[in-house]
Amino acid sequence: MxxxxxxxxxxxxxxxxxxxxxxxxxxxxxxxxxxxxxxxLIRYQISTFIVRVSGDSMQGAGISDGDELIVDRSMQPKDGYAVIAVTDREMTVKRLITTPRGVVLKAENPNYPDLPVAELSDFRIWGVATTCLHHLEAPLPN
Structure with a gap:
Protein backbone atom coordinates (compact mmCIF):
# COMPACT_ATOMS: atom_id res chain seq x y z
CA MET A 1 0.00 0.00 0.00
CA LEU A 41 -2.69 29.44 -7.47
CA ILE A 42 -4.38 26.57 -5.66
CA ARG A 43 -7.17 26.73 -3.07
CA TYR A 44 -7.75 23.00 -2.57
CA GLN A 45 -4.84 20.90 -3.74
CA ILE A 46 -6.72 17.59 -3.67
CA SER A 47 -9.40 18.85 -6.10
CA THR A 48 -7.15 20.90 -8.39
CA PHE A 49 -5.83 19.78 -11.76
CA ILE A 50 -3.98 21.36 -14.66
CA VAL A 51 -5.27 20.87 -18.21
CA ARG A 52 -3.64 21.97 -21.45
CA VAL A 53 -5.83 23.88 -23.90
CA SER A 54 -6.06 22.83 -27.51
CA GLY A 55 -7.58 25.31 -29.97
CA ASP A 56 -8.50 28.98 -30.03
CA SER A 57 -12.22 29.05 -29.22
CA MET A 58 -11.55 30.91 -25.94
CA GLN A 59 -9.03 33.48 -27.16
CA GLY A 60 -11.39 36.36 -26.32
CA ALA A 61 -11.16 35.29 -22.67
CA GLY A 62 -7.35 35.34 -22.78
CA ILE A 63 -7.07 31.56 -23.14
CA SER A 64 -4.86 30.50 -26.05
CA ASP A 65 -3.89 27.25 -27.72
CA GLY A 66 -1.23 25.53 -25.58
CA ASP A 67 -2.01 27.42 -22.36
CA GLU A 68 -2.50 25.50 -19.14
CA LEU A 69 -5.60 26.04 -17.02
CA ILE A 70 -5.71 25.46 -13.30
CA VAL A 71 -9.05 23.76 -12.73
CA ASP A 72 -10.76 23.42 -9.35
CA ARG A 73 -13.23 20.54 -9.31
CA SER A 74 -14.59 21.50 -5.87
CA MET A 75 -15.90 24.90 -6.97
CA GLN A 76 -19.58 25.40 -7.67
CA PRO A 77 -19.90 26.47 -11.33
CA LYS A 78 -21.76 29.75 -11.77
CA ASP A 79 -23.11 31.68 -14.71
CA GLY A 80 -20.27 33.37 -16.56
CA TYR A 81 -17.46 31.13 -15.26
CA ALA A 82 -15.01 29.49 -17.65
CA VAL A 83 -15.60 25.78 -17.12
CA ILE A 84 -14.37 22.43 -18.31
CA ALA A 85 -17.54 20.74 -19.51
CA VAL A 86 -18.18 17.22 -20.72
CA THR A 87 -20.99 16.78 -23.23
CA ASP A 88 -21.63 13.33 -24.65
CA ARG A 89 -18.08 12.27 -23.63
CA GLU A 90 -16.44 15.27 -25.33
CA MET A 91 -14.46 17.60 -23.05
CA THR A 92 -14.28 21.33 -23.81
CA VAL A 93 -13.48 24.64 -22.15
CA LYS A 94 -16.22 27.27 -22.59
CA ARG A 95 -18.00 30.04 -20.73
CA LEU A 96 -21.03 28.72 -18.80
CA ILE A 97 -24.18 30.68 -19.61
CA THR A 98 -27.55 29.88 -18.08
CA THR A 99 -30.65 31.14 -19.85
CA PRO A 100 -34.39 30.58 -19.39
CA ARG A 101 -34.13 28.07 -22.24
CA GLY A 102 -31.28 26.11 -20.62
CA VAL A 103 -27.51 25.94 -20.49
CA VAL A 104 -25.27 27.29 -23.23
CA LEU A 105 -21.52 26.74 -23.54
CA LYS A 106 -20.27 29.99 -25.05
CA ALA A 107 -17.12 30.25 -27.11
CA GLU A 108 -15.07 33.45 -26.71
CA ASN A 109 -14.18 33.62 -30.39
CA PRO A 110 -16.70 34.76 -33.02
CA ASN A 111 -15.47 32.02 -35.37
CA TYR A 112 -17.04 29.37 -33.12
CA PRO A 113 -20.75 28.86 -32.45
CA ASP A 114 -22.27 28.70 -28.99
CA LEU A 115 -23.16 25.17 -27.91
CA PRO A 116 -26.64 24.85 -26.44
CA VAL A 117 -26.79 21.82 -24.16
CA ALA A 118 -29.59 19.51 -25.23
CA GLU A 119 -31.92 18.50 -22.42
CA LEU A 120 -31.26 14.77 -22.77
CA SER A 121 -27.53 14.97 -23.45
CA ASP A 122 -24.94 13.44 -21.15
CA PHE A 123 -23.68 16.75 -19.70
CA ARG A 124 -21.68 17.68 -16.65
CA ILE A 125 -19.29 20.36 -15.48
CA TRP A 126 -15.94 18.70 -14.78
CA GLY A 127 -14.43 21.76 -13.06
CA VAL A 128 -14.07 25.54 -12.95
CA ALA A 129 -11.03 27.17 -14.57
CA THR A 130 -9.51 29.51 -11.98
CA THR A 131 -6.22 30.56 -13.57
CA CYS A 132 -4.75 30.57 -17.05
CA LEU A 133 -1.01 30.03 -17.39
CA HIS A 134 -0.47 31.89 -20.64
CA HIS A 135 2.71 31.34 -22.58
CA LEU A 136 4.44 34.33 -24.13
CA GLU A 137 5.07 34.44 -27.87
CA ALA A 138 8.86 34.46 -27.49
CA PRO A 139 9.82 31.92 -24.83
CA LEU A 140 13.03 32.46 -22.92
CA PRO A 141 15.99 30.43 -24.19
CA ASN A 142 16.91 27.31 -22.19
Missing amino acids: CALTSPPQRVIEVALDRVPAGFPSPAQEYSDAKIDQSEI
Whole structure:
Protein backbone atom coordinates (compact mmCIF):
# COMPACT_ATOMS: atom_id res chain seq x y z
CA MET A 1 0.00 0.00 0.00
CA CYS A 2 1.32 3.39 -0.97
CA ALA A 3 1.26 6.18 1.62
CA LEU A 4 0.10 9.60 0.51
CA THR A 5 2.74 12.27 0.97
CA SER A 6 2.53 15.97 0.35
CA PRO A 7 4.40 17.20 -2.70
CA PRO A 8 7.55 19.24 -2.11
CA GLN A 9 7.08 22.98 -1.82
CA ARG A 10 8.04 24.96 -4.86
CA VAL A 11 9.04 28.46 -3.89
CA ILE A 12 9.98 31.37 -6.09
CA GLU A 13 11.68 34.61 -5.16
CA VAL A 14 9.40 37.62 -5.37
CA ALA A 15 10.06 41.35 -5.82
CA LEU A 16 8.50 43.73 -3.31
CA ASP A 17 7.19 46.16 -5.91
CA ARG A 18 5.06 45.71 -8.98
CA VAL A 19 6.89 45.78 -12.28
CA PRO A 20 5.93 48.86 -14.32
CA ALA A 21 4.91 48.30 -17.92
CA GLY A 22 5.94 51.87 -18.77
CA PHE A 23 9.30 53.44 -17.91
CA PRO A 24 11.33 51.54 -15.32
CA SER A 25 12.13 53.15 -11.99
CA PRO A 26 15.86 53.11 -11.16
CA ALA A 27 14.99 53.40 -7.44
CA GLN A 28 12.95 50.22 -7.36
CA GLU A 29 13.87 47.86 -4.53
CA TYR A 30 13.94 44.11 -4.80
CA SER A 31 13.56 41.48 -2.15
CA ASP A 32 14.79 38.02 -1.57
CA ALA A 33 11.40 37.07 -0.11
CA LYS A 34 9.97 33.79 -1.36
CA ILE A 35 6.45 32.64 -2.09
CA ASP A 36 4.94 29.21 -2.53
CA GLN A 37 3.18 28.97 -5.90
CA SER A 38 0.54 26.70 -4.43
CA GLU A 39 -0.55 29.36 -1.93
CA ILE A 40 -1.38 31.75 -4.75
CA LEU A 41 -2.69 29.44 -7.47
CA ILE A 42 -4.38 26.57 -5.66
CA ARG A 43 -7.17 26.73 -3.07
CA TYR A 44 -7.75 23.00 -2.57
CA GLN A 45 -4.84 20.90 -3.74
CA ILE A 46 -6.72 17.59 -3.67
CA SER A 47 -9.40 18.85 -6.10
CA THR A 48 -7.15 20.90 -8.39
CA PHE A 49 -5.83 19.78 -11.76
CA ILE A 50 -3.98 21.36 -14.66
CA VAL A 51 -5.27 20.87 -18.21
CA ARG A 52 -3.64 21.97 -21.45
CA VAL A 53 -5.83 23.88 -23.90
CA SER A 54 -6.06 22.83 -27.51
CA GLY A 55 -7.58 25.31 -29.97
CA ASP A 56 -8.50 28.98 -30.03
CA SER A 57 -12.22 29.05 -29.22
CA MET A 58 -11.55 30.91 -25.94
CA GLN A 59 -9.03 33.48 -27.16
CA GLY A 60 -11.39 36.36 -26.32
CA ALA A 61 -11.16 35.29 -22.67
CA GLY A 62 -7.35 35.34 -22.78
CA ILE A 63 -7.07 31.56 -23.14
CA SER A 64 -4.86 30.50 -26.05
CA ASP A 65 -3.89 27.25 -27.72
CA GLY A 66 -1.23 25.53 -25.58
CA ASP A 67 -2.01 27.42 -22.36
CA GLU A 68 -2.50 25.50 -19.14
CA LEU A 69 -5.60 26.04 -17.02
CA ILE A 70 -5.71 25.46 -13.30
CA VAL A 71 -9.05 23.76 -12.73
CA ASP A 72 -10.76 23.42 -9.35
CA ARG A 73 -13.23 20.54 -9.31
CA SER A 74 -14.59 21.50 -5.87
CA MET A 75 -15.90 24.90 -6.97
CA GLN A 76 -19.58 25.40 -7.67
CA PRO A 77 -19.90 26.47 -11.33
CA LYS A 78 -21.76 29.75 -11.77
CA ASP A 79 -23.11 31.68 -14.71
CA GLY A 80 -20.27 33.37 -16.56
CA TYR A 81 -17.46 31.13 -15.26
CA ALA A 82 -15.01 29.49 -17.65
CA VAL A 83 -15.60 25.78 -17.12
CA ILE A 84 -14.37 22.43 -18.31
CA ALA A 85 -17.54 20.74 -19.51
CA VAL A 86 -18.18 17.22 -20.72
CA THR A 87 -20.99 16.78 -23.23
CA ASP A 88 -21.63 13.33 -24.65
CA ARG A 89 -18.08 12.27 -23.63
CA GLU A 90 -16.44 15.27 -25.33
CA MET A 91 -14.46 17.60 -23.05
CA THR A 92 -14.28 21.33 -23.81
CA VAL A 93 -13.48 24.64 -22.15
CA LYS A 94 -16.22 27.27 -22.59
CA ARG A 95 -18.00 30.04 -20.73
CA LEU A 96 -21.03 28.72 -18.80
CA ILE A 97 -24.18 30.68 -19.61
CA THR A 98 -27.55 29.88 -18.08
CA THR A 99 -30.65 31.14 -19.85
CA PRO A 100 -34.39 30.58 -19.39
CA ARG A 101 -34.13 28.07 -22.24
CA GLY A 102 -31.28 26.11 -20.62
CA VAL A 103 -27.51 25.94 -20.49
CA VAL A 104 -25.27 27.29 -23.23
CA LEU A 105 -21.52 26.74 -23.54
CA LYS A 106 -20.27 29.99 -25.05
CA ALA A 107 -17.12 30.25 -27.11
CA GLU A 108 -15.07 33.45 -26.71
CA ASN A 109 -14.18 33.62 -30.39
CA PRO A 110 -16.70 34.76 -33.02
CA ASN A 111 -15.47 32.02 -35.37
CA TYR A 112 -17.04 29.37 -33.12
CA PRO A 113 -20.75 28.86 -32.45
CA ASP A 114 -22.27 28.70 -28.99
CA LEU A 115 -23.16 25.17 -27.91
CA PRO A 116 -26.64 24.85 -26.44
CA VAL A 117 -26.79 21.82 -24.16
CA ALA A 118 -29.59 19.51 -25.23
CA GLU A 119 -31.92 18.50 -22.42
CA LEU A 120 -31.26 14.77 -22.77
CA SER A 121 -27.53 14.97 -23.45
CA ASP A 122 -24.94 13.44 -21.15
CA PHE A 123 -23.68 16.75 -19.70
CA ARG A 124 -21.68 17.68 -16.65
CA ILE A 125 -19.29 20.36 -15.48
CA TRP A 126 -15.94 18.70 -14.78
CA GLY A 127 -14.43 21.76 -13.06
CA VAL A 128 -14.07 25.54 -12.95
CA ALA A 129 -11.03 27.17 -14.57
CA THR A 130 -9.51 29.51 -11.98
CA THR A 131 -6.22 30.56 -13.57
CA CYS A 132 -4.75 30.57 -17.05
CA LEU A 133 -1.01 30.03 -17.39
CA HIS A 134 -0.47 31.89 -20.64
CA HIS A 135 2.71 31.34 -22.58
CA LEU A 136 4.44 34.33 -24.13
CA GLU A 137 5.07 34.44 -27.87
CA ALA A 138 8.86 34.46 -27.49
CA PRO A 139 9.82 31.92 -24.83
CA LEU A 140 13.03 32.46 -22.92
CA PRO A 141 15.99 30.43 -24.19
CA ASN A 142 16.91 27.31 -22.19
